[in-house]
Amino acid sequence: xxxxxxxxxxxxxxxxxxxxxxxxxxxxxxxxxxxxxxxxxxxxxxxxxxxxxxxxxxxxxxxxxxxxxxxxxxxxxxxxxxxxxxxxxxxxxxxxxxxxxxxxxxxxxxxxxxxxxxxxxxxxxxxxxxxxxxxxxxxxxxxxxxxxxxxxxxxxxxxxxxxxxxxxxxxxxxxxxxxxxxxxxxxxxxxxxxxxxxxxxxxxxxxxxxxxxxxxxxxxxxxxxxxxxxxxxxxxxxxxxxxxxxxxxxxxxxxxxxxxxxxxxxxxxxxxxxxxxxxxxxxxxxxxxxxxxxxxxxxxxxxxxxxxxxxxxxxxxxxxxxxxxxxxxxxxxxxxxxxxxxxxxxxxxxxxxxxxxxxxxxxxxxxxxxxxxxxxxxxxxxxxxxxxxxxxxxxxxxxxxxxxxxxxxxxxxxxxxxxxxxxxxxxxxxxxxxxxxxxxxxxxxxxxxxxxxxx
Amino acid sequence: xxxxxxxxxxxxxxxxxxxxxxxxxxxxxxxxxxxxxxxxxxxxxxxxxxxxxxxxxxxxxxxxxxxxxxxxxxxxxxxxxxxxxxxxxxxxxxxxxxxxxxxxxxxxxxxxxxxxxxxxxxxxxxxxxxxxxxxxxxxxxxxxxxxxxxxxxxxxxxxxxxxxxxxxxxxxxxxxxxxxxxxxxxxxxxxxxxxxxxxxxxxxxxxxxxxxxxxxxxxxxxxxxxxxxxxxxxxxxxxxxxxxxxxxxxxxxxxxxxxxxxxxxxxxxxxxxxxxxxxxxxxxxxxxxxxxxxxxxxxxxxxxxxxxxxxxxxxxxxxxxxxxxxxxxxxxxxxxxxxxxxxxxxxxxxxxxxxxxxxxxxxxxxxxxxxxxxxxxxxxxxxxxxxxxxxxxxxxxxxxxxxxxxxxxxxxxxxxxxxxxxxxxxxxxxxxxxxxxxxxxxxxxxxxxxxxxxx
Numbered sequence: 001x002x003x004x005x006x007x008x009x010x011x012x013x014x015x016x017x018x019x020x021x022x023x024x025x026x027x028x029x030x031x032x033x034x035x036x037x038x039x040x041x042x043x044x045x046x047x048x049x050x051x052x053x054x055x056x057x058x059x060x061x062x063x064x065x066x067x068x069x070x071x072x073x074x075x076x077x078x079x080x081x082x083x084x085x086x087x088x089x090x091x092x093x094x095x096x097x098x099x100x101x102x103x104x105x106x107x108x109x110x111x112x113x114x115x116x117x118x119x120x121x122x123x124x125x126x127x128x129x130x131x132x133x134x135x136x137x138x139x140x141x142x143x144x145x146x147x148x149x150x151x152x153x154x155x156x157x158x159x160x161x162x163x164x165x166x167x168x169x170x171x172x173x174x175x176x177x178x179x180x181x182x183x184x185x186x187x188x189x190x191x192x193x194x195x196x197x198x199x200x201x202x203x204x205x206x207x208x209x210x211x212x213x214x215x216x217x218x219x220x221x222x223x224x225x226x227x228x229x230x231x232x233x234x235x236x237x238x239x240x241x242x243x244x245x246x247x248x249x250x251x252x253x254x255x256x257x258x259x260x261x262x263x264x265x266x267x268x269x270x271x272x273x274x275x276x277x278x279x280x281x282x283x284x285x286x287x288x289x290x291x292x293x294x295x296x297x298x299x300x301x302x303x304x305x306x307x308x309x310x311x312x313x314x315x316x317x318x319x320x321x322x323x324x325x326x327x328x329x330x331x332x333x334x335x336x337x338x339x340x341x342x343x344x345x346x347x348x349x350x351x352x353x354x355x356x357x358x359x360x361x362x363x364x365x366x367x368x369x370x371x372x373x374x375x376x377x378x379x380x381x382x383x384x385x386x387x388x389x390x391x392x393x394x395x396x397x398x399x400x401x402x403x404x405x406x407x408x409x410x411x412x413x414x415x416x417x418x419x420x421x422x423x424x425x426x427x428x429x430x431x432x433x434x435x436x437x438x439x440x441x442x443x444x445x446x447x448x449x450x451x452x453x454x455x
Numbered sequence: 456x457x458x459x460x461x462x463x464x465x466x467x468x469x470x471x472x473x474x475x476x477x478x479x480x481x482x483x484x485x486x487x488x489x490x491x492x493x494x495x496x497x498x499x500x501x502x503x504x505x506x507x508x509x510x511x512x513x514x515x516x517x518x519x520x521x522x523x524x525x526x527x528x529x530x531x532x533x534x535x536x537x538x539x540x541x542x543x544x545x546x547x548x549x550x551x552x553x554x555x556x557x558x559x560x561x562x563x564x565x566x567x568x569x570x571x572x573x574x575x576x577x578x579x580x581x582x583x584x585x586x587x588x589x590x591x592x593x594x595x596x597x598x599x600x601x602x603x604x605x606x607x608x609x610x611x612x613x614x615x616x617x618x619x620x621x622x623x624x625x626x627x628x629x630x631x632x633x634x635x636x637x638x639x640x641x642x643x644x645x646x647x648x649x650x651x652x653x654x655x656x657x658x659x660x661x662x663x664x665x666x667x668x669x670x671x672x673x674x675x676x677x678x679x680x681x682x683x684x685x686x687x688x689x690x691x692x693x694x695x696x697x698x699x700x701x702x703x704x705x706x707x708x709x710x711x712x713x714x715x716x717x718x719x720x721x722x723x724x725x726x727x728x729x730x731x732x733x734x735x736x737x738x739x740x741x742x743x744x745x746x747x748x749x750x751x752x753x754x755x756x757x758x759x760x761x762x763x764x765x766x767x768x769x770x771x772x773x774x775x776x777x778x779x780x781x782x783x784x785x786x787x788x789x790x791x792x793x794x795x796x797x798x799x800x801x802x803x804x805x806x807x808x809x810x811x812x813x814x815x816x817x818x819x820x821x822x823x824x825x826x827x828x829x830x831x832x833x834x835x836x837x838x839x840x841x842x843x844x845x846x847x848x849x850x851x852x853x854x855x856x857x858x859x860x861x862x863x864x865x866x867x868x869x870x871x872x873x874x875x876x877x878x879x880x881x882x883x884x885x886x887x888x889x890x891x892x893x894x895x896x897x898x899x900x901x902x903x904x905x906x907x908x909x910x
Contacts, residue, residue: 006533009464078461079541079836086534090608108563110836112875149836153545172627175878178885179832377634381534381565381604420567420875423630430633 006089008251010082017069020242021058022277023235023349024065025284028356030235030348031323033060034310034455042320049221050228051236052125058236067239069121070128076120076153077243080109085251090379092399099402100257101395103415104248104275107382111176113417114271115146115231118240122229123150133226135159135219137187137212139267140166140339140387141173142417143231148180161187161215164207166339172421187212194218194316208332209268209343214316221318232268232340233313233322233347241274244414249278252412259290261398263413265390266294266303266361267340269347275414277349280358292359294350295394297341297369299334299437302327303354303361307448310455311345321455324351327439328447334437336366337425338386362394365436369393370429373419385417386425461544463706465537472524475697476513477732477804478690479520480739483811485690485803486778488515489765489910497775504676505683506691507580513691522694524576525583531575531608532698535564540706545834547854554857555712556850558870559703559730562837566631568872569726570601570686573695577684578605588681590614590674592642592667594722595621595794595842596628597872598686603635616642616670619662621794627876642667649673649771663787664723664798669771676773687723687795688768688777688802696729699869704733707867714745716853718868720845721749721758721816722795724802730869732804735813747814749805750849752796752824754789754892757782758809758816762903765910766800776910779806782894783902789892791821792880793841817849820891824848825884828874840872841880 023029032041047056058067069077088101106114126134134156138144144160151158160182167174167186177184187207188195194214198205205211213230220228230237245262252258262279264272272294282288294303302325312329313319326345333342346354353359373389375396376382384392391413402409419426428434478484487496502511513522524532543556561569581589589611593599599615606613615637622629622641632639642662643650649669653660660666668685675683685692700717707713717734719727727749737743749758757780767784768774781800788797801809808814824841827848832838839847846868857864874881883889 005467006530007467007535012460012462075461079545080462090534110838110873116836152833153836171882172875172878175882175885176838176875179829179838179878179881181833374634378607378636381571381608383565383631383634418565420627420631421878423627423634423876426634427626427630430630 006087008085008254010247010250012078014250015074015077015081016243016246017074018066019069019239020246020278020281021061021065021067021239022280023062025281026352028352029062030352033320033322036317036321039455050217052129052131052227054125055122055236058239059234070124073120073124081243082247083108085248085255087255088380091376094375094379095396095399095403097399097403098406098408099399100408100410101399102255102412104244104412105415106244107415107418111145111149112420113142113146113385114241114244114274115143116150117243117274118231118237118270119146119150120153121240123147123154123156126227126229127154127156131156131225131227133157133223134229135216135226136229136231137161137209137216138231139163139209139342141170141177142340142385144184145173145176147229147231148177148182151182152180158182159219160184161189161212163187163209163212163339165335169337169424170421187215189215192218198315206335208315210315210329213314214318217314217318232270233345235347235349237270238273238277238347238349241270242277244274245276245278248275248412257410259412260409261291261293261411263293263295263391263394263411265341265387265416266296267343267387269350271414271416273347273350276359283358293394294359294361295390296361296363297336297338297390298363298365299336299439300327300342301363301439302344302346304363305441305444308351308355309453311451313345323348325354327444328451330451331447336437337422338369338390340387341390364390364393365438366434367436370434372396382415383419384415385419386422388416461542463540463709465702465705467533469705470529470532470536471698471701472529473521474524474694475701475733475736476516476520476522476694477735478517480736481807483807484517485807488775488777491772491776494910505672507584507586507682509580510577510691513694514689525579528575528579536698537702538563540703540710542710543835546831549830549834550851550854550858552854552858553861553863554854555863555865556854557710557867559699559867560870561699562870562873566600566604567875568597568601568840569696569699569729570598571605572698572729573686573692573725574601574605575608576695578602578609578611581682581684582609582611586611586680586682588612588678589684590671590681591684591686592616592664592671593686594618594664594797596625597795597840599639600628600631602684602686603632603637606637607635613637614674615639616644616667618642618664618667618794620790624792624879625876642670644670647673653770661790663770665770665784668769669773672769672773687725688800690802690804692725693728693732693802693804696725697732699729700731700733703730703867712865714867715864716746716748716866718748718750718846718849718866720796720842720871721751722798722842724805726869726871728802728805731814738813748849749814749816750845751816751818752791752793752845753818753820754791754894755782755797756818756894757799757801759818760896760899763806763810764908766906768800778803780809782899783906785906786902791892792877792889793824793845795842796845819845819848820893821889822891825889827851837870838874839870840874841877843871
C-alpha cells in the first residue's frame with residue numbers, strides 16, 4: 001500500500017460555507033407536520049414556543065437548497081473540521097475484499113462524534129435570538145456532550161435529560177457534560193409531569209429517547225426564555241449534518257472515486273442524512289445510481305419493519321404529529337448498548353425518501369454489530385461507538401458481497417463516533433453478557449394497533 | 456478571529472521521513488549506562504537480551520542525528536498524522552493574554568495519545584527481528600493501549616503489566632487493550648518474582664511504573680522469543696516521539712511564528728522530548744533562545760527536586776544503571792490521577808540537558824492541574840488527560856506572565872492525550888475528593904539516602 005494516500009483532509013477554506021437542504025430537491029416533499037389538536041399543517045410560527053425562530057424556519061424550508069452557515073458557527077467548525085476521509089486499507093485487507101472502503105471519521109471531533117455539527121448551529125441561533133437557557137435529551141450521551149460544549153461556547157445554560165439506562169451505563173459521558181458546565185438529570189425523572197407519569201406507572205422504566213424528549217420539551221415550554229433543542233430526527237438537524245457529506249464529496253474527488261454505496265447507522269437520521277443527502281442530490285438531479293443504506297438495530301427496526309403513518313416524536317405526545325416510519329411513540333426499545341439508536345421513529349425526510357425508494361435499510365443484531373466493531377478496531381486502530389458499529393456491520397456485509405462477485409465497489413460509511421466512552425459495553429460483549437434482541441412482527445403490530453390512527 | 460487559520464495540518468508527503476536524535480548534537484553527551492554488576496559501560500549487544508537489536512543500537516547512538524523512519528511505520532503514521540497544530544484562540548481569550556498559545560494535538564491519535572508514535576516503531580523492529588511476544592508496563596494505560604494496537608498491527612502477542620491503582624481507576628483503558636487483543640495484568644502481580652516480593656511485603660501496594668517495569672522485564676528475560684518494550688524514559692522512545700516536534704516545527708512555519716517557550720508534561724520524558732528536541736536543536740546549533748519547560752507533579756518532582764546520580768530504572772533493579780535525576784528507584788509516588796507521571800526518574804538525555812541548563816522544570820500541584828484542564832476544556836472543547844493538564848497549567852502560568860508584562864510571547868505546548876477515559880478523575884475533582892500531595896525535602900533526602908551510591 002506504500003505511497004498511497006490514506007487520509008484526505010480539506011484545507012480550511014474548503015470547509016463548506018453552505019448546508020444542503022435536500023427538501024428543496026425532493027420531487028415528493030415530506031408531508032406537513034400536523035397540529036395534534038386541530039390536525040392542521042404547522043407553520044413556522046407555530047413552532048416558535050419550542051424552537052428558536054430561525055431553526056423553526058429551517059425545519060419547514062422546502063424551497064432553498066443551500067443555507068448559509070453562519071460565520072460564527074463555521075469558525076467553531078474550523079476547530080475540528082474538515083474531519084478526515086480515510087481509505088480503510090486495513091479493513092479491506094482483513095476482509096480480503098476487492099471493494100474500496102472509505103470512512104468519514106467524525107470521531108475526531110473534540111467530543112468524539114458528529115453531534116457537534118448541529119449542536120454548534122442550534123446553540124448559535126438560540127444565542128442570537130436572546131435565549132438564555134436551552135434544554136435537550138440525550139441517549140448514549142453523544143448529543144448531550146456535544147451540546148454541553150456548544151452551550152458553553154455561546155454562553156448558554158443547559159439542562160440535559162439523559163436516558164436512564166445510558167446514565168447508568170455511561171457515567172463518563174455524564175461527567176463530560178458536567179465538565180462543560182451542563183446540568184444532567186436521569187430520565188424519566190420526577191422533575192416533570194411527563195417523567196412522573198411514567199415513573200408512577202413503571203418505577204423501573206429504563207428511559208428512552210421518546211421519554212427524555214417529553215421531559216425536555218416540558219421544561220422548555222414551562223421556563224421563561226428557554227428553548228428546546230434536539231440532536232436528531234428533525235429536518236434542521238440533518239440539514240446541519242450535511243457538512244459531513246459535503247466534505248466527503250470533495251474528499252472523494254481528491255481520492256478520484258465516487259461511492260457506489262453510502263452507509264450510515266440510523267437512530268433518528270442525523271448522521272445518516274448528513275453523510276447521504278449531498279450524494280443523494282446527484283441521484284435526484286444527475287442520474288447517479290448510488291445506493292444509500294440506513295443501518296438500524298433489529299431491536300428497533302422502524303425503517304425495515306415499522307409503518308409509515310403520523311405519530312408523535314415523543315412518549316407523551318408534546319410534539320407535532322410527524323409523518324414517519326414508526327414503531328409507535330409508546331414503544332420502549334430494548335436495552336441495547338447503542339443508546340443513540342433507541343428511538344421509535346424516523347425523521348420525516350428520511351421517511352419520505354424511504355417511501356419513494358430513494359434509499360434502503362437493513363436491521364442488524366447487536367452481537368453482529370459488536371463483532372464488526374472489533375474487526376474494524378483491530379484493523380484500523382479506532383474503537384467505534386456501538387451506534388457506528390451498525391454502519392460498519394452493514395459495510396462489511398456489502399464488502400463481503402464484493403468478495404463473492406469480485407466487484408471493486410466503492411463503499412463509503414460514516415464513522416459517527418468513537419467508542420472510548422463505551423468500553424463497558426465492549427467488556428460485556430467480550431464476557432458473553434450481551435444478547436440479541438429482535439422485535440417480532442406481532443409485537444410491532446400490537447404496539448401500532450394500540451396507538452391507532454392519530455391524523 | 457474571523458478568517459484566521461486555527462489549525463495547521465501537513466500534507467501526507469510532509470510527514471517526517473526521519474526521527475531526530477538529539478544525542479548527536481549534544482555537546483555533553485549523556486553518561487553511559489552501566490552494568491549493575493561490573494559497573495562497566497553497556498554496549499548495544501549487552502541490551503539484546505531485553506530489547507530488539509535495532510532498538511538497542513538506537514538507545515546508545517550518539518553519532519547519527521537523523522534516523523530513517525521505516526516505510527512500514529510511516530505508513531501507519533499516515534493513519535493519524537500529521538496531528539493538528541492548533542492556535543488556542545479560545546484559551547487566549549479566556550485568559551485575556553496577549554500571548555500566542557499553540558498546542559500540538561496528539562489526542563487525535565486513534566488511541567488518544569502520542570504513545571502510538573513509539574509503539575508502532577518498537578513493534579515494527581521486534582517483528583522484523585522475528586520476535587513473537589512482547590511485554591511492557593503501563594501507568595495510566597495510554598502506553599498500553601497504544602502498544603496493544605501496534606502489536607495487533609504487526610501480529611505480535613502482547614502482555615501488559617498495568618499499575619494497579621490505574622487498573623482500578625481506569626477500567627476502560629484495560630478494556631481498550633483487551634479489545635485490541637492484549638493480555639492485561641494488574642501490577643504488582645503474583646506472576647513474577649518481582650511482584651511477589653513486593654506483595655508479600657506490602658499487600659496493598661498500589662503499584663508504580665518502576666514495579667511494573669520490573670515485572671515486564673522479568674517476563675521478557677524468562678520467556679523465549681519475547682522482548683521488553685517501554686513507553687518512556689528510554690532514549691529510543693524520545694527519538695521516535697520527535698515526530699511530534701518535527702511536524703510542529705513545519706506547522707509553526709505555516710503559522711509564521713517560532714516558539715519562545717515549549718512545554719510538555721513530564722513523566723519519563725517521552726512527550727516532553729518529542730515536542731522539545733527538534734526545537735532545542737536550533738538552540739544548540741543556531742543560537743535560538745527558546746525556553747523548554749518540563750511540567751511535573753509536585754508529588755513526583757525528580758527534575759525540580761531530585762538528585763542527579765546513577766540509579767535503576769525499575770523497582771527491583773533489573774535495568775542497567777542509568778545516569779538520571781531521580782527520587783530513588785524504591786520511591787512509591789502518591790496516588791495522583793496523572794498515572795503516566797508517577798515515575799521516580801527522568802530519562803538520561805533529559806537529565807543531562809537539565810544538568811547543562813538547556814531546559815528547566817516546574818512542579819505543579821494536582822488541584823491546580825485539574826483546574827487548568829477545566830479552563831482549557833471549556834475554552835477549546837477538548838477534555839485533556841490529567842497528565843496533559845500539567846502542560847496546560849504551565850502554559851497558563853506563562854501566558855498570565857505575558858498578561859502582566861504585555862509581551863506577545865509564542866507559547867507551544869504538547870497536548871499529549873485526551874482525558875475521555877479519565878472522567879472518573881474529573882468527577883473526583885469536581886466533588887472535592889482530590890487532594891494535593893507535595894513531597895517534602897526530608898522525604899526525598901531520606902529516600903535517596905536509603906539507596907545510597909550505586910555506581
